[in-house]
Amino acid sequence: MRMMTSDEDLAEEAAHGDGQAFASLLDRHYERLFAFCFRLTGARAEAEDLTQDICAALPAKLASYQRRAKVTTWLYRVAVNAAHDRRRKRATYAKATTGWGDWETNRTAANRDTNEQIDWLTTAMNQLNTDLRDTLALVLDDMTHAQAAEVLGVSEGTISWRISEAKKALRAIKEKEDVA
């Protein structure tokens, strides 16, 4: 029966203290949330940790859930914010998060089950600045520019601009590598 209930209804019930509803809501979205966290971070271990952060904070966040937003939109917003917090914390001891700093960690973490192509992807994603990366992560998850705009709280035009910037940057990285 619960499977029939919409995400939005579940979220509302959960916000009113229904533990069951909360459990099934999270259960339903866990895989997707994790996949999104992976896109945001580019490393499995990081993604697991980020997912844990989100899970821990989610019950409290529920109170801020407004019926007019889709649960996925809201969930992604929570995820993006949590990712920002993590990066901010990391930045104190690892200034180079947005550059090459993570590259080696990511590479070793991902090494087991990746091939060269994916290696490239991780590297490339890590070279983008965080705004571009968040945007790209959302759009790669089949979000429309409008939805991504809602999650990130910016205008749709900004999203489109960021995507084209990201593409440019990726192309540049690729060319640089092809030359090298």
Added chain:
Amino acid sequence: MTDDLSDLKAMMDSATPRPDAARRAENLALAQKNFEDLQGSRIAPRPTPANGANALWTGVKTMLNTFTSKAALTTTTAIVAVGFLALTPQMQDVLRPPSVPQITMTEFDGAISEPRIEDGPLRVDELTSDMLERRPVTEPLGEVLQEPLIVPEQEQAFEDRSTTATARAEAQALGSAAVSDEAESAPQTQSLVMEESEPPSLPQRLQIAPPAPVEMPAPTMRNLAAPQNTVIAPAPMPADDLVVFAPHVDTEAFPTETPNTLKITSEEPVSTFSIDVDTAAYSVVRSSLSRGQLPPAQAVRIEEMINYFPYDYPAPDAGEAPFRPTISSFQTPWNADTQLVHIALQGEMPSMDDRPPLNLVFLIDTSGSMNDPAKLPLLKQSFRLMLDQLRPEDEVAIVEYAGSAGQVLAPTAASERTTILNAIQSLGAGGSTNGQGGLQQAYAVADTMKEDGQVSRIILATDGDFNVGISNPDALKDFIADKRETGTYLSVLGFGRGNLDDATMQALAQNGNGTAAYIDTLSEAQKVLVDQLTGALFPIAGDVKVQVEFNPAQVAEYRLIGYETRALAREDFNNDKVDAGELGAGHSVTAIYEITPVGSPAQLSDPLRYAPDTVAASSDELGYVKLRYKDPGEDTSQLIETPIIGESIPGTEANFAAAIAGFGQLLRDDSYLGDWGYDDAIALANSNRGEDPFGYRTEAVQLMRLAQSLSR
């Protein structure tokens, strides 16, 4: 979306790993815990310096600070007077939660010169300052604590406020002496208490309050903390708030049969069940206990725990039936007024020198959930152990399944050890679990290997988590029951915890003419796949059923211990179409009934006043045991019959089985044991360990001790 972006997306999709199952369960549990914590905090009003448990003291202290000593004396006297007043009958009525009308509370508050009376809901700023003060220094997730600002107003119902008033009054009565000691600023000290006493992830203080109104452990805040804690502890929050810390978010599934109930002989004299030589339940219990948890009650299948151990029962003579029943009855260890009927079957051990060649299909689950040290790697090691037991003429094939099924190794003679080992070593985990597809392919491979005079068996190694194709145990049953007709046996080896689907594994093994074992350690693999491999691979009797008819003239009540998942209908006993358990070479099976003799004080049911008096009281037999079995490959069953006769002295083997039966019931929390506890089970098992060459029984005693400590 342009092309290079969709390329990127495809790349990204293939790069995205599946979430780790253990982490997933952990994270979901964490979320649920935080959720519950938050719920608790919403029900009860958050104590703040101004409105909380300590509020009264804050006010009184402020007052005292501004008073002269004379005025202070007057006030404290007044407080004591109010304390007395609180014990008078009228006041008791007022204090009785939770139906106190708010107006009464307000009067009460006024009577003790409470400087601030709050009637309305808590204000947001009160909550804010409180929350901020209480935030533990190391808490990484600031958001967790900031959010509850939006507390729905209706949740501040006045019954909650009145209980706080109750608490205040109690504090008043108990701790007024402490007031004069305290001149410093109370709020500060209070927040100090919070920070030191809370674990970082618990923003909700009510949950950590000790249930008994005793002093705080930290000596520095003795004065202040004592009355404060007295206040918190008796707050009438629901008892389950204190025990919500371990919600079960793992996805393990166990069969849901309830323990067998007491049967009254005159109403239901016949009990029928199939034998069960599975051992999975014992290993699951062991794995739970070794992790420091009591196993879920439904994971405890007592018959599988009893049958885990090898017993030294008398073996059948050559030329007799393939197994020999030994039936005895003796006094129940946990009830002097009842008896245990101990039914033991010992299978013959045919000479293994001329055993038929074996065709084995290893069907290996390589889904993402198997990616765990206790699963795929242990499985690989286990199969290596087993490989050494095979003979050159045996054949091995390997089929793996994840999202789809595939043959990893075509049928290969066991002599080509390196080829087989390499194939096993090459297995890696990833993807979903199409168990049905795997089974189909495995049965197909087994068919191609089959030749006359050979024994074919599929060995399915899985964590049981079938999530593609048929995943419902009942539907799988039908699927397997069809395949069973081909004469191929199916054994199931379970690995890992977290998403162990014990129910599905049971359904598969029971319906596929096989056994289910759970491998949690390499030594368990040694036991199942090396020491007892012959029994696991070569059946000596199929569809073994047991039917016991009790004599109502001797036995008033009886109860079968365990075998819940193996119960058969009375008429199924003689129906050779109905499937039952297989007995492997050298296997032994034990079943235990607890019976209440007629006239025993332990009888739980009253005899009927108007019952027809038809019992033929001539026989002194307790009952009559009938066994049916089929020779391997045959369709017609044969019958063995033997009566249960009076009491005897139990031997070591029967006593040990009884100790394990008692242990299983303790874990399942059965209500038939009376005062008999772990101490008695340990003593009984310890004195009946017998020869125990491999230490299985010694290990059982250790597990009992562990369970005893954990259940305290």
